[in-house]
Amino acid sequence: MNNGTVDARHLLCPLPVIRTQDAIAALCPGDSVRVLCTDPGAIHDIPAWCRIHGHEVCDISKHDYEIVITVRVGTTE
């Protein structure tokens, strides 16, 4: 299992989604990636992207203005 981190802080959507998409392309089913972001739009966009691509959002946490979204790679890619 690989666990990676994507630093998408200070990027506006859809860039956090694109960075997540690119990171997941290099991972295997079951791997996880933590996405750090500050654009509140990512709370909606990354889960939406995950739903249509079959990935699982395991956790979303907020600390002040920083958002951490943890995604587990699905099997449909």
Next chain:
Amino acid sequence: MPDSRKAVALISGGLDSLLAARVVMDQGIHVEGINFFTGFCVEGHTHALRNRERARPKRNNALWVAEQLGIKLHIADIIEEYKNVVLNPKHGYGANLNPCLDCKIFMVNKALEWMEANGFDFIVTGEVIGQRPMSQRKDTMPVVARESGAHERLVRPLCAKNLPASLPEQEGWLERSRLHAFSGRSRKPQMALAAHYGIEDYAQPAGGCCFLTDRQYSVKLADLWNTRGKREYDLDDIMLLKVGRHLRPRANFKLIIGREEGENRFMEGYRKRFVHMIPTSHSGPLVLLDGNPDPGDIDLAARLTARFSQGRDAEQVAIQVTERNGGTRTLAVTPMPADQIPADWYL
């Protein structure tokens, strides 16, 4: 021969591309969407930046459309490659700095590359003849097909009956009779088709999705090129043009003034790269000084910063100035009266 033909649909998030993809899906075609991020896309950013936009749904419409259609959406970062489209449009600009025809050609070409790399058969767009003044005219739509290299593999399902038969129609992958013959600027046919499909919630009509079509944005971009003496930009440049009030009192610098909390917060991420100011005696905006202000410009910039603070009517406002090296000092300045700010300073 594959059992099911596959199409890649350009998905902007608007109604036309949604419908175009849906029409093709109805004929048993496997469709996946592609969406291009140029850096100039309106989509998403206003939600993040401006509190006043909070009443609007916080969603990326392209992703939302893909989810409604039940298709995958691939979002492509084309920021670097797109620069040549913006800086050197073969077919010129529209009313502002919008290179719509070159843009469409470029995007269809990128979709063609994706199609070939992923074993898909054709490309779908939501174009309608006569819908847009530059890129969607009867005489320019063949230009898009030809110069993109897509030729007959480009299908416009909403107006296909007004065009020569595409390859998928010739080969029987698509029934021409089940495609449409929309034309002109009326949105009624699209709305009727949306109603037919039971689609009630969709983004604004096509267009309006690119800052380059915005006059004010184009003025700021032209100013950036003029004052730098060269036509170039990077992502941060074009992001910051979307944010704040821009005032240029001198050729060597301008002020970017946050208009509200959301913009101030976004600009916080950039402040270490700019001389910046913030009122400390009164609440007020974060102000970035873009360019190379001379020491003598700082007082002027501080007075302007004070003008846009809650202390605008006070005798003095304390402004903290932070240099690029992190050094700070505080100036006590008199806010510049509104009537002393020349109108042509506002970009």
